[in-house]
Amino acid sequence: MTRANPPLSADTLPGPDLPVRGRRHPWRWIAGGLVLLLLALLVRAFAEGNIRWAIVGEFLTAPVIVKGFVWTLLITFAALALGVVLGFAFGMMRLSANPVLRFASWLYVWIFRGTPVLLQLLIWFNIALIFPTLYIPGVVDMKMVTVMTPFVAAVLGLGVNEGSYLTEVVRGGILSVDRGQVEAANTLGMTPGQTMRRIILPQTMRLILPVLGNSAVGMLKFSSLAATIAMTEMLNAAQRIYFINGAVIELLFVCALWYLAGTTVLSIGQYYLEKHFGRSHGGRA
Numbered sequence: 410m411t412r413a414n415p416p417l418s419a420d421t422l423p424g425p426d427l428p429v430r431g432r433r434h435p436w437r438w439i440a441g442g443l444v445l446l447l448l449a450l451l452v453r454a455f456a457e458g459n460i461r462w463a464i465v466g467e468f469l470t471a472p473v474i475v476k477g478f479v480w481t482l483l484i485t486f487a488a489l490a491l492g493v494v495l496g497f498a499f500g501m502m503r504l505s506a507n508p509v510l511r512f513a514s515w516l517y518v519w520i521f522r523g524t525p526v527l528l529q530l531l532i533w534f535n536i537a538l539i540f541p542t543l544y545i546p547g548v549v550d551m552k553m554v555t556v557m558t559p560f561v562a563a564v565l566g567l568g569v570n571e572g573s574y575l576t577e578v579v580r581g582g583i584l585s586v587d588r589g590q591v592e593a594a595n596t597l598g599m600t601p602g603q604t605m606r607r608i609i610l611p612q613t614m615r616l617i618l619p620v621l622g623n624s625a626v627g628m629l630k631f632s633s634l635a636a637t638i639a640m641t642e643m644l645n646a647a648q649r650i651y652f653i654n655g656a657v658i659e660l661l662f663v664c665a666l667w668y669l670a671g672t673t674v675l676s677i678g679q680y681y682l683e684k685h686f687g688r689s690h691g692g693r694a
Contacts, residue, residue: 464659468650469666477646478667484563484632484642485671489625491568496575501605503580514576521573527634530566533557534638559640567631571624578620582613622679626672633664643667 468474495517502514521529537553544550586609594604636645647660 459658460662461656461659464656465662465666468647468656468660468663471650473646473650474643474663474667477641477643478671480560480640480642481629481632481644481667482671484560484567484635484640485625485629487564488567488571488632489628491564492571492575492624492628493621495569495572496579499572499576500579500583503576504583518573518576521570522577526566526570526631527637529570530562530634530638533566534559534562536562559635559638562638563632563635563640563642567628567634571628575617575620575624578617579613582617583609585616586612618683619679622675622682625675625679629671629675630668633668 499514499517502510503518505511505514534557536557540553542551543553543556590608591604594608599607632642633644635642636648639645644664647664651657651660
């Protein structure tokens with residue numbers, strides 16, 4: 410039989426003047442010190458390394474670099490818009506009652522999500538070897554080499570690839586909406602299209618918005634792959650400069666600073682969009 414502990418009395422309790430000491434965490438201070446030491450070593454290495462920072466400052470606002478960054482932004486937003494449109498279209502096809510539409514959507518995801526994006530860029534850029542002409546009766550009849558410019562190939566390659574990933578994201582977002590809301594909309598006499606526009610898609614947007622924000626940031630970085638198909642975006646412009654002046658690391662740092670600026674702005678925009686769409690779900694206005 411265990412013995413019960415004796416009851417506490419007022420004499421055994423600590424007095425009000427007893428000092429309160431917090432727990433000590435020496436390993437936190439040690440870990441923080443190591444991180445600061447590592448950062449200091451990195452800063453010292455970059456400061457004392459063979460990097461001509463004056464050249465970085467000189468080319469940071471060079472017209473050819475700024476123009477290349479503008480092309481980078483155009484590729485990013487055009488490809489992302491195409492990816493979002495394809496993602497929503499094929500995402501809803503994945504949930505269609507039509508087996509042909511479901512199979513077509515599955516095939517699209519299987520092909521474009523299962524092959525490297527760089528490979529897809531190269532295929533789009535050389536698509537004229539398969540389709541010499543772009544012919545739509547009564548609409549267009551042109552040589553494919555004229556249509557498939559580096560910009561068009563970059564937008565198609567990046568956008569179609571991104572759409573294959575967003576297809577699954579959209580499908581998951583639609584499935585996460587409570588089926589009771591759909592049934593309630595049907596009870597109120599809403600058509601399937603009205604239910605999709607007014608009930609399902611607004612909630613789906615709120616759920617997949619963080620993914621779209623990450624996709625925008627990723628697309629800005631993936632746009633550098635367009636340099637492989639002679640698209641004059643920022644990285645390609647920097648390469649053409651350092652092939653001449655030999656300032657390789659300096660021009661690469663210029664590109665890095667511009668990419669960091671772009672991703673920072675996109676991250677801030679993502680924050681405010683999430684805040685806007687989350688207002689009706691407990692977020693602050």
